[in-house]
Amino acid sequence: MDAARGVIPGCPSGGDLRPHPAYDAVASRLAATYSRKATGGPMPPSDPPQPAPHPAGGKLVPCPICASTLNWEEQDLYRYDRVKGNYVPLTIPPTASPTQQAVVRRTAFVRCTDQDSADPGAAHYLPLAYGQHGTPSVYGFVGATNSGKTHLLIAMIAQMEKHGLGFGLSHQAINLVGHQSLIDEQVSPFLNDSRVVEHTRPGTIGLVDIFVVREGAGQARPVALFDVAGGDLLEIESARRFLDVADGLIFVVNAAELGRDELGDRTFGTVLELLQASGRLPELSTAIVLSKADLLRFDDPIALWLRQEDRVLDAESSLRESTDVYAYLQARHALAWSRPYRECRKATFHVASATGSDLVVDKTFVRGVRPRRVLNPLISLMAMTGVLTSPEARKIGI
Ligand SMILES: Nc1nc2c(ncn2[C@@H]2O[C@H](COP(=O)(O)OP(=O)(O)O)[C@@H](O)[C@H]2O)c(=O)[nH]1
Ligand SMILES: [Mg+2]
Ligand SMILES: [Zn+2]
Structure with a gap:
């Protein structure tokens, strides 16, 4: 093996649990996690949390876009008018049957006025279903521009659409209009025609899609996925507001950047410092994804993990993968990238490739697109944030 490429001689991988310094770190954190659980410390509650009831009746739901609180039962309803390309008030005739x-309410939206915007008419719209189930979970993707956030997110939605989440989980998109255009304009060209996904507009924190996820016959929980543009996060007020409502973050480590800068991705530091300042770090869970892992396909143990199954909820395998990725980052002098693991409440590490290959000609991946292991980070995050409540799910995260 080639040490210059950062391959770890004898690095533990797969079923081979040989002692490695990294194991001490993760194993002691795991032990602490279990003892916290045993002593009733701050672990996920046994029943899914419910949205706060309003003192005067109704249900309070935080808006994932601007962090203001909406009383869900008092909202006027809107619908999206395709012809006008805008949202218009929705009136349900009193004569309509239940x-x-x-049926009408399934496609209804509620309106949230953007209090902080300079434009007094500024508003955004959330699907009515968002506030009609259990407490929503809000996840965002963090990483520098070009780290692979948008491709990872689109590949996740593609795999969910194609294969589902697996092991008895069902999911359903609740912003039907937005979901369909996402599929037509981004997911399908990416998966079917191997097209490169367009860049996120700089300076935006975009709500990409919302699903309700249900574990067996359990309560449905909304999950909102946000694509956070990289770069100058500190400059973007919406980034700060987003961090006030996020429950989980997917930190995207760009495999192509490893070894270039030992300080890691500045975006990680910026986000962690903002969370630190607002006192939210201890509440947050994170999946740290070594993305574009197809570029590391000659490096054990990354290649080995890239070949493993996706859509798996297995605490032991998750710990082994986390340990291997941590050890790999250590060997590549890239431990700065593991900072979210050190600072957040719970973390997992993952190996993933959104595209499966890297050669791009004329905005097309010429070897085709084959996403590898893109759903495990999302599944782990759902486990760590209490959307999934099975005994195995509760063991995920170090
Ligand atoms: N080899 C490889 N390249 C990728 C992968 N995902 C994205 N890329 C490349 O990285 C570029 C930036 O990805 P993008 O998702 O737009 O990054 P973002 O700025 O973080 O959203 C894309 O144009 C792709 O060419 C991957 O899984 N493997
Ligand atoms: Mg992007
Ligand atoms: Zn809002």
């Missing part, structure tokens, strides 16, 4: 009302 079934007709339910």
Whole structure:
């Protein structure tokens, strides 16, 4: 093996649990996690949390876009008018039958006025279903521009659409209009025609899609996925507001950047410092994803993990993968990239490739697109943030 490429001689991988310094670090954190659990410390509650009831009745739901609190039962309803390309007030005729009302309400939106915007008319719209289930979970992707956030997110949605989440989990998109255009304009060209996904507009924190996820016959929980543009996060007010409502973050480590800068990705530091300042770090869970791992396909143990199954919820395998990725980052002098693991409440490390290959000609991946292991980070994050509540899910995260 080639030490110059950062391959770890004898690095533990797969089923081979040989002692490695990194194991001490992760194993002691795991032990602490278990003892916290045993002593009733701050672990996920046994029942999914419920949205706060409003003192005067109704249900309070934080808006994932601007962090203001909405009383869900008092909202006027809107619908998206395709012809006008805008949202218009929705009136349900009083003569409509309960079934007709339910059908109309499935595509209804509530309006949230952007209090902090300079434009007094600025507003955004959330699907009515967002506030009608258990407490929503809000996840965002963090990483420098070009780290692979958008491709990872689109590959996740593609795999969810194609294969589902697996092991008895069901999911359903709740912003039907937005979901369909996401599929038509981004997911399908990426998966079917191997097209490169367009860059996120700089300076935006974009809500990409919202699903409700249900474990067996359990309560449905909304999960909102945000693509956070990299770069000058400190400059973007919406980034700060987003961090006030986020429950989980997917930190994207760009495999192509390892070894170039020992200080790691500045975006990670910026986000962690903002969270530190607002006192939110101890509440947050994180999945740290070594993305574009196809570029490391000659490096054990990354190649080995890249070949493993996706859509797996297995605490032991998750710990082994976390340990291997941590050890790999250490060997590549890239431990700065593992900072979210040191500072957040719970973390997992993952190996993933959104595209499966790297050669791009004329905005097309010429060897085709084959996402590898993109859903495990999302599944782990759902486990760590209490969306999944099975005994195995509760053991995920170090
Ligand atoms: N080899 C490889 N390249 C990727 C992968 N994902 C993204 N890329 C490349 O990295 C570039 C930036 O990805 P993008 O998702 O736009 O990054 P973002 O700025 O963090 O959203 C893309 O144009 C792709 O060419 C991957 O899984 N493997
Ligand atoms: Mg992007
Ligand atoms: Zn809002």
